[in-house]
Amino acid sequence: MTELRKLRMGMVGGGPGAFIGPVHRMAAELDGRIELVAGAFSQSPARSREAGKSFRIDPGRAYADYREMLEVERRRTDAIDFVVIATPNYLHLPVAVAALEAGFAVVSDKPATATYEEALVLKKAVAKAGLPYALTHTYAGYALVREARAICASGQLGRIRKVAVEYLQGWLSQPLEKTGQKQAAWRADPALNGPGGCIGDIGVHAFHLLEYVTGLDVTRMNATLRSVVPERRLDDDCSAFLRLENEASGVLMASQVTAGEGNGLRLRVYGEAGSIDWRQEDPNRLRVKWVDGPEEIRHAAGGYLSEDARAVTRLPGGHPEGYIEAFAVLYREFADAMIAWRAGQANPLPETLPGIRAGVRGMRFIERAIESSRTERWVKF
Ligand code: NAD
Secondary structure, eight states: OOOOOOEEEEEEEOOTTOSHHHHHHHHHHTTSSEEEEEEEOSSSHHHHHHHHHHTTOOGGGBOSSHHHHHHHHTTOTTOOSEEEEESOGGGHHHHHHHHHHTTOEEEEOSSSSSSHHHHHHHHHHHHHHTOOEEEOOGGGGOHHHHHHHHHHHHTTTOSEEEEEEEEEOOTTSSOGGGGTOHHHHHHTOHHHHOSOSHIIIIIHHHHHHHHHHHOOOEEEEEEEEEOOSTTOSSOOEEEEEEEETTSOEEEEEEESOOTTOSSEEEEEEEESSEEEEEETTSTTEEEEEETTEEEEEEETTOTTSOHHHHHTOOSOTTSOOOHHHHHHHHHHHHHHHHHHHHTTOSSOOOTTSOOHHHHHHHHHHHHHHHHHHHHTSOEEO
């Protein structure tokens, strides 16, 4: 029998002033299965120590860099169980490979790597290590996204004909990177971000949501990427036509210069018999429309929802769940898989949890979009 204890997490990134690192910590700890015990929280050793102190972890486990963390942790009897990666994109591959080689499972933020070539390297490393790897495509954790997915899988919509996905933000409408704003600065630098700007930052979430909900792969694409803000080195506005494996057509819009937008992720899926419409900014409602029937608004926590949606619902109806709870769903699935894996189960990751396949698909999408835009042609996946 495996020891009854919390899983131990070591974090890379997520230091003072970071955006997603704190979300990872809140989400990981929400269900009581995981605790933060170690980290290399910043590229600055002093700031990493300062962060460790504020998180109340053992000062000896706030490391100067991730290599030191892996080297020291692998020799401890109470070592971390997994590494979470919440750094700028260029570090995702080296940290993930080093963690896997040191014998630690990985939770990585998206995009999986900086380039498609790197994603293929990562895929091999995950297969070689035989360790759990999860990718935090946050939106896959919402109950009503699981409901939308279950509706598509049930065939109730009939054959899917058209998909429209948009992810609109406005925070990069001005050259924010020139002001030194931390999140904007590395995202505008190809060496730290990778070659896909907006397409890699949020386009990849939209792409993942589309494939995740419909269960259909994109097979062809005609994309246009633009840098709207003068002197910006990476794209900040993307539009793409898609074809899916069943020949359905799709439209994907992702932009960070759509002034006034916050985090406007929206997915609409149209089948022969009906359609669904979900918006991240109103995540506890899912609209379902029928060719021949009244429009439905399904509410999170409704007793009539699919088993998949109910399985990831925490609160009774009318109590809103949001971004952190959705993120925590992914961590709970990962933690349960880790517990099963430690108990000897060979392939414990549930297919609801995005993993290495989603990571490689996402990086292929970014690479294909750049190629399509460069050549002004349709490209195959
Ligand atoms: P950020 O700039 O706010 O945070 C990055 C953190 O990494 C900082 O604390 C920085 O000090 C640290 N860091 C940099 N180099 C490091 C090193 N060598 N060692 C240790 N730490 C180091 O960036 P962010 O907005 O939080 O984005 C981080 C990652 O999360 C990106 O890959 C981004 O794409 C992803 N992200 C995902 C979501 C999501 O919805 N899942 C949302 C936002 C960001």
